[in-house]
Amino acid sequence: MWRRSPILSTVDTDGTELSRLLSRVGAAHVLTGRRRGLGRAALAALLVMVTPAAAAASDLGATVSSSAPAAAPAATTGDDVIGDLTSSHGLTVSEVDRVDERLVRLTVASRELARPVRLTLLLPQGYTATTRRYPTLYLLHGTSGGADDWVQQGEAEDITAGFPMIVVMPDGGYDSNGGGWWTDWVDQDTALGVANWETFHIEQLVPWVDAHLRTRARRSQRAIAGLSQGGFGAMSYASRHPDLFVSAASFSGAPDIAKAPQARTLGAAVVGAIMTGLNGVQPHAPFGDPVLDAVNWQGHNPADLVGNLRGMDLRLWVGDGTNGPYEDTADPRYASPDPIEAIVHESTLLFAEAADAAGVPYVLDDYGPGRHRWPYWARDLAQYLPRLAEVFRQDRSVPERIDYRSIDRRYSTWGWRVRTRREPPQAFSGLVRASREGFVFLAGPAVVRTPPSYRPLTTYRLRVQGERTRARSDARGRLRVAVSGGRSVVRVQGRLPG
Template identity: 40%
Template sequence: MLSLCLAAFAGLLLMLAPGAGAKVKVLKSEKLDSRLTELTLSTPNVDGPTGVRVLLPAGYGSSSRNYPVLYLLHGAFDDFRSWTDKGDTEALTADLPLIVVMPDTGIRDGYTDWDNGGAGGPPAWETYHIKELIPFIDRRFRTRADRAGRAVAGLSMGGYGAMIYAAKHPDLFTAAAAFSGAVNLTNPLLLAIGTPTARGEYAAHKLRFESDNPLSLAENLGGIYLTLRTGDGTSGGPLDPAGGFDIVESVVHASSVALHDRLDQLGIGHVWEDYGPGDHSWPYWQRDLKKTLPGLMKRFRAHTPAPDRITYKSADLSYGAYGWSVNVKRRAGEFSTLAGAGKAGFRIIGSGRATVRTAPLFRQCRRFAVSIRDAAGRREVIRHTGKTRRLEVKVNLGPANRYEQFTPEDEAAGHRSRTAKVAFRLLGRDRCGPKTRTQ
């Protein structure tokens, strides 16, 4: 029950963030049939108008219920119309109590905020999709506007989008699926077809790429219902047109296998289908969606709560998930990981200094003994939840690394990370002060 409340709290924060979704303006709304509507939107995060198709369940107009939402993402050189025009999505969802949202992300290097030589977006696709489009959809339609009622799936580049959005925002999605997904951004062939405008040159910006890579953030995917489906690009598949070896499917197959193996290594359960011979084409993605929908609907019906203990990895100086927040002070860019975070305590990995604030896990006005083991040694301090129901702890992760992670200078110096361990022990009730104390 507590986990469910935390997931709802995280979703509420998204909805209540200043200006969440407010910058999106509707330029045009066209009803294509009884279920399908096409919206043309404007946002400062995208150059020019951007489209989105919304597929409503049958009987939506005569019902008052709220429906789960599947964000269905297109691949490279397609657009927001592709899943309905080429993927038969309308027929596949005809009998399902489900809203399907199909946004645009451009023809290549989608689902990320472009670097543009350090100038930033537009396009800022991730900011638009996560901070603007989701709240906009939740306001405009009768959605189940919480984590347990929201999933994301996609094909090829859209499979990448589904997994990176789930990895970066695990408190927003209960499920994620990738069909022939480009889920290892640093695969050499995927690097070769990317544009430097999006993330810069890989050799000079490895941390930028790794921090935008589902494979590198796989530990963040714990507690999400995951599905990976892929062919291997060899000829002879049951849905292949006439043709031979498909290099694109071969590349995404290698990426999918890498993520599958990493999830297995981490002990994160997932649906895995390597169907062997098959090319990079719509007949397979249509079949993948058809196979995946029953599992998604079962997940929606279960109202699965967020995990009790979470792990979250990020290269940002300030990051968080599920109501937890971390602020790091260090000299250079690198990954930091909040691990095993829950009511009993947490671990944090990195360098420099970090301030960790828990989710609102505890009762108000409680006093805790906090055991800290970090670069400064072992100690026990007293902390108070106050009225926030949170604890705040500062830890020492040792000398900060001098150079950005993955650079030649960092490798020559020898990158160092230290793990700090923190445990909580309830002492009893306390008088509520105005703020939580920190050391």
């Protein structure tokens, strides 16, 4: 059942379908406003299913038997494509395998990660026969998965064959373990070692891909999508870096793990179970303690950052955990509803509520019967690609006004650069309606540097909190503005003569 946000059309959001599902699961219902939360029975089932002996009734995005290929001392070369895939941007390429015309597998190392990881590429048909440039889709795997999952289990090579785009599928965990949750870990002193997944993917992999493949290296030609834990990752990266991606999609993902009360409970339980049961590390290694480090959870949680997604093409698919068209009801593995799909169903609907409240459009396919399994994610991808191709064809322009919030001390987005001067290491601050005419900054003090929107080396008249002042643009045409605490209103009123 396709459902659009109220920004696009009126929908029913009373949550009755989820309530019926949870009754079938046997969960103890906890009333939380209009929606019912998952009870102990569903949580207990979840904790059983996110162990290394997880049953096939929920795939968890896993290829449990796969392992990372051994690193070679130097990159293998053979043709123009492979020869171009060399080390740079913080990545050391140690192995390249051109499997066929489209499929390329690599092993890469980075100082941001404790060990080499895999990277799988799908090139467009005819890539080597032309000098054409292509848009890029970053496609993320789920828990216990790896870079090859979408090809080996999700039919990605066949599904993407008719679409002229480069598909990039990186590892998001070590050796197909429980995964890194697409973040730079708070605890770097675990048995797994250094785990700066966001830095690796965003600051190293994206520029490396743009440097070594014929991409259209701009936001309007770059998208991100993922399944399960990778669905969270896709929405988290998109919400933290909206200037990089024009479209984001979640297939049975968990786009709220920290905003709604039941999402906080489920998020802590799911992440903790995966960390201890599959990764063998302390439960709060990625995001920190859910209470003491709550702001870090919120600062990576798509539902808390939903305002950053305004203007992006947002697509979500999720089932209700009951048997659908791909299950044999005689199979005993499918005798009970799937608690994991029920949980991501809850998380997805909570994200939709947050988007509704923020006035951020999205399209949700709440398709009813369906378990946490690959046939559904392959179908989701096949449905997403035609829409994504249309978004790429639109070549959307940069928004005229920017809203953005972050917990980081320093951040940059859309050409704006912010350096906060606050005492807490993490706290929300942000830009509101930022444009060439000015901006509102929340939760200073901070120094804000604008994009290069002004005449270089020119003095401009400003009003900061109602007081007149001046600022001189640098050689690139940027203005530097210091703001105090609270809510600071800055208006650029024009340049001075001379």
